[in-house]
Amino acid sequence: MEVVAVAAALGLLLLAGAQGSVENEVRETEAVRELLARLLGPELAASFSVWVKRALAAASGLDTYRLSGGGAGARVQVLGSTGVAAAAGLHRYLRDFCGCHVAWSGSQLHLPQPLPAVPGELTETTPNRYRYYQNVCTQSYSFVWWDWARWEQEIDWMALNGINLALAWNGQEAIWQRVYLELGLTQSEIDGHFTGPAFLAWARMGNLHSWGGPLPRSWHLKEIYLQHRILDRMRSFGMIPVLPAFAGHVPKALTRVFPRINVTQMGSWGNFNCSYSCSFLLAADDPLFPVIGSLFLRELTKEFGTDHIYGADTFNEMQPPSSEPSYLAAATAAVYQAMTIVDPEAVWLFQGWLFQHQPEFWGPAQVGAVLKAVPRGRLLVLDLFAETKPMYIHTASFQGQPFIWCMLHNFGGNHGLFGALEAVNRGAATARLFPNSTMVGTGMAPEGIGQNEVVYALMAELGWRKEPVADLGTWVSSFATRRYGVSHREAEAAWRLLLRSVYNCSGDTCTGHNRSPLVKRPSLQMVTAVWYNRSDVFEAWRLLLTATPTLATSPAFRYDLLDVTRQAAQELVSLYYWEARAAYLKQELVPLMRAGGILAYELLPALDKVLGSDRRFLLGTWLEQARRAAVSEAEGHFYEQNSRYQLTLWGPTGNILDYANKQLAGLVSDYYTPRWRLFMETLVESLVQGTPFQQRQFDQKVFQLEQAFVLGTQSYTSQPQGDTVGLVKGFFLKYYPRWVGGSL
Missing domain, CATH: 3.30.379.10 (Chitobiase/beta-hexosaminidase domain 2-like)
Incomplete structure (x- = not known):
C-alpha cells in the first residue's frame, strides 16, 4: 500500500x-x-x-x-x-x-x-493522471525545422488526443549560452561546443558535442520566440510542459576556466570518436555542480516560467564511470538537488531507457541506487519501451517511484508499416494491475512522428480507456471508416489484413526500426526475413486499389494507398535482392543481371515517381522546411546539409548509417538507387572477372556516392508531380502479377 x-x-x-x-x-x-x-x-x-x-x-x-x-x-x-x-x-x-x-x-x-x-x-x-507525449529524439527527428504554424497544429493535435504532459525543450541552447558566458567561456568556445540543429537531441543528453555546428545567432532568437509561443499555448490548455534541467555534462572549455574542476571524460557514443563524442561529466561532489545546475534553471525559469517538472538524462546510452551504487546514487542526487535549489517543488521526469539499453550494467543494485537517490514521488519514470520491453516488471514497479507506461514504437522517424497493436492494447491495463503498481499514466514516445497513424490513434484512445479494446478487428474497421469518411468493405478488409500482419509484431523482432534492404547499404548479408506473411501486404494493396473509385477523393485514403504501395515496393526490393544474391552465389550471371536490373533500374525509379506524387513523401518538402528556418542563403545551405546528414550518414563517416532512413522521392532516386546500382554492377563484375566480392572495397566506393549526395546542392521540388492513383495503378499492374504468378 x-x-x-x-x-x-x-x-x-x-x-x-x-x-x-x-x-x-x-x-x-x-x-x-x-x-x-x-x-x-x-x-x-x-x-x-x-x-x-x-x-x-x-x-x-x-x-x-x-x-x-x-x-x-x-x-x-x-x-x-x-x-x-x-x-x-x-x-x-x-x-x-x-x-x-x-x-x-x-x-x-x-x-x-x-x-x-x-x-x-x-x-x-481518465484512469491515469498523465497522458505523456514525445521522446527527447522527436525534437530532432521531427520537430527541428518547425515554425509556429506547424507547432500550433501539433499542440491542437495533442489537446484533442488528451495529452497533458509533454516536453518543451526549444530554446534551451540560448539559455545555456547565457550561462556559459557568465561562467567565463568565450563565444568561440560555445560555438565549438553546440551541435547543429539536426543533432541537438543528442547534445542535450550528453552523447554528442560539436558535430554539425555551430548554431547561428538567428537560431537562438527563433527558438526563444518559438518556446514562448509553445509554452503559452500548452499552458492555455492546462498542459504541463516539461522543461530541461542540468544533467551534469559540461563543455570541455570549462576546464580552461576552472582548471581544478573534477570532470570525467565519458566513452564514445554511436561510432563517433572523441572529436564529437566523449562528453565531460562533472563530478557530483564538485562545488560547481549545484552552481551550474541552479544558474541554468534560474535563468531558464526567469525566461519561461515553470510548471515544476524537469527532464534530464545523465547516462543515456553511456556506461557510467563506475558501477558502484554509491557513485550512481550521488550522481543522481546531485542532478535533483540542483533542481531543488531553484525550485523546491521540482519533479524529475526521467527516461528509463538506460535500464533496458544496457541490462548487463544496470543490475538490481545499480537500478536501485538511481531510483532511491530521489525522494519517492519526486522521480517520474518513463518506461519508455514498455510495449516491447517493459521495465516496471523487472524493477518492482520502479521500486515505488511513479512511472508512465510508454509506447516508443518508432526509431529515427523511419517509414515502414509497423506496430505491435495487440501488445499496445493490453500493455497499459496489465501494468495498472501489476502488484503494488505505481503507474500514473500512459505515453507516446516515438523518436519520429508522421507515420503509422493507426498506432497513435489507438494509443491516444487507450489513455482514456479503463480496459483494452475488446476486438481490435472491429476497431480497425471503424478506424478505416472514420479515416475515409465512408464505410467501404474492401478498405476495411485491407486494414484487417494489415492488422494481422505488419501491425501484429511480437517478440524480439519488434524493434521499431525499418531494416528493409531498400534503405540499407547493400551487402550480401542483408536481412530480409519479416514477422508477417507478405501475402497479406500485397492483398491489402490490391484491396485498397479496388476501393479507389469510391475513396480516391479522400486525402487520407490517397496517403494510405501510396504508403501501402511504398510498403509493397519495400517487400519487392527484398525479394528481388534475394533472387540476385542467390544467383550470384550460384554464379548464374543472367539471373543476377535480370533481378539486379529490375531492382536497381526499374523498381526503384518507379517507386520514386509514385512517391513524387504526394508532397508528404517528398525530399523537397523536408529540405524546404530546413531552408525556411534560415535567414540567409548560406544559413539555408547549412541547415539543408544538417538535414541531409541526418537522413543518411548521420555523422561525417557514416557513424550511424541510415538510422533515420526515409522513403522520399529524391532520396530514393539520388541516394538509395545509386547505391543499389553500384552493388549490382559490382556483383556482375565479380562474376565476369572471377574475383570475389569485397565488401570493404565496395563500402569505400559507395561512401563516395553517399557523401556526394549529402554535400550536393541539387534542389528538389516541394510540389507533387503526377496523379497518385494513376501511378499506383501502373506500378501495381507491373509488379503485382509477378508476385501472384511467382515470377519475381
Whole structure:
C-alpha cells in the first residue's frame, strides 16, 4: 500500500498547481473554443458550447469530460475539468458520434447535419493522471525545422488526443549560452561546443558535442520566440510542459576556466570518436555542480516560467564511470538537488531507457541506487519501451517511484508499416494491475512522428480507456471508416489484413526500426526475413486499389494507398535482392543481371515517381522546411546539409548509417538507387572477372556516392508531380502479377 500512496501523493502534488483559479478556467475555455474554430471554422464551431470547470474533476482529481445535447438544432455541450479534458471530450464526440478523424496526414471532418444527439449525458474520467507525449529524439527527428504554424497544429493535435504532459525543450541552447558566458567561456568556445540543429537531441543528453555546428545567432532568437509561443499555448490548455534541467555534462572549455574542476571524460557514443563524442561529466561532489545546475534553471525559469517538472538524462546510452551504487546514487542526487535549489517543488521526469539499453550494467543494485537517490514521488519514470520491453516488471514497479507506461514504437522517424497493436492494447491495463503498481499514466514516445497513424490513434484512445479494446478487428474497421469518411468493405478488409500482419509484431523482432534492404547499404548479408506473411501486404494493396473509385477523393485514403504501395515496393526490393544474391552465389550471371536490373533500374525509379506524387513523401518538402528556418542563403545551405546528414550518414563517416532512413522521392532516386546500382554492377563484375566480392572495397566506393549526395546542392521540388492513383495503378499492374504468378 505504501507505493500506491506514494503515487497518489505525486498526483496530489502536481494537482496542487493544476487546480488553478477562475481565471485559468476562463483561459482554458477560450483556448478550446479557439481550437474548435481552427478545426471546424467559426460557423460549425458555433454549434458547440464549451466550458472548463475544475469542479467536474473526479474526487481523485483525474481529468474528466462530459458530453450532452446536440440533435434537432441543439448545441452540443462539452464540459471538461481542464482545457485538455474538454478538448479530449470534443474529439470523442467528433470521432464516435460524427465519424470524424484527426491525423498528422490530414483530417476528415465531414460533420453530419444536424449534429447527432448525445443520449443523455456521457461522462468519462481518465484512469491515469498523465497522458505523456514525445521522446527527447522527436525534437530532432521531427520537430527541428518547425515554425509556429506547424507547432500550433501539433499542440491542437495533442489537446484533442488528451495529452497533458509533454516536453518543451526549444530554446534551451540560448539559455545555456547565457550561462556559459557568465561562467567565463568565450563565444568561440560555445560555438565549438553546440551541435547543429539536426543533432541537438543528442547534445542535450550528453552523447554528442560539436558535430554539425555551430548554431547561428538567428537560431537562438527563433527558438526563444518559438518556446514562448509553445509554452503559452500548452499552458492555455492546462498542459504541463516539461522543461530541461542540468544533467551534469559540461563543455570541455570549462576546464580552461576552472582548471581544478573534477570532470570525467565519458566513452564514445554511436561510432563517433572523441572529436564529437566523449562528453565531460562533472563530478557530483564538485562545488560547481549545484552552481551550474541552479544558474541554468534560474535563468531558464526567469525566461519561461515553470510548471515544476524537469527532464534530464545523465547516462543515456553511456556506461557510467563506475558501477558502484554509491557513485550512481550521488550522481543522481546531485542532478535533483540542483533542481531543488531553484525550485523546491521540482519533479524529475526521467527516461528509463538506460535500464533496458544496457541490462548487463544496470543490475538490481545499480537500478536501485538511481531510483532511491530521489525522494519517492519526486522521480517520474518513463518506461519508455514498455510495449516491447517493459521495465516496471523487472524493477518492482520502479521500486515505488511513479512511472508512465510508454509506447516508443518508432526509431529515427523511419517509414515502414509497423506496430505491435495487440501488445499496445493490453500493455497499459496489465501494468495498472501489476502488484503494488505505481503507474500514473500512459505515453507516446516515438523518436519520429508522421507515420503509422493507426498506432497513435489507438494509443491516444487507450489513455482514456479503463480496459483494452475488446476486438481490435472491429476497431480497425471503424478506424478505416472514420479515416475515409465512408464505410467501404474492401478498405476495411485491407486494414484487417494489415492488422494481422505488419501491425501484429511480437517478440524480439519488434524493434521499431525499418531494416528493409531498400534503405540499407547493400551487402550480401542483408536481412530480409519479416514477422508477417507478405501475402497479406500485397492483398491489402490490391484491396485498397479496388476501393479507389469510391475513396480516391479522400486525402487520407490517397496517403494510405501510396504508403501501402511504398510498403509493397519495400517487400519487392527484398525479394528481388534475394533472387540476385542467390544467383550470384550460384554464379548464374543472367539471373543476377535480370533481378539486379529490375531492382536497381526499374523498381526503384518507379517507386520514386509514385512517391513524387504526394508532397508528404517528398525530399523537397523536408529540405524546404530546413531552408525556411534560415535567414540567409548560406544559413539555408547549412541547415539543408544538417538535414541531409541526418537522413543518411548521420555523422561525417557514416557513424550511424541510415538510422533515420526515409522513403522520399529524391532520396530514393539520388541516394538509395545509386547505391543499389553500384552493388549490382559490382556483383556482375565479380562474376565476369572471377574475383570475389569485397565488401570493404565496395563500402569505400559507395561512401563516395553517399557523401556526394549529402554535400550536393541539387534542389528538389516541394510540389507533387503526377496523379497518385494513376501511378499506383501502373506500378501495381507491373509488379503485382509477378508476385501472384511467382515470377519475381
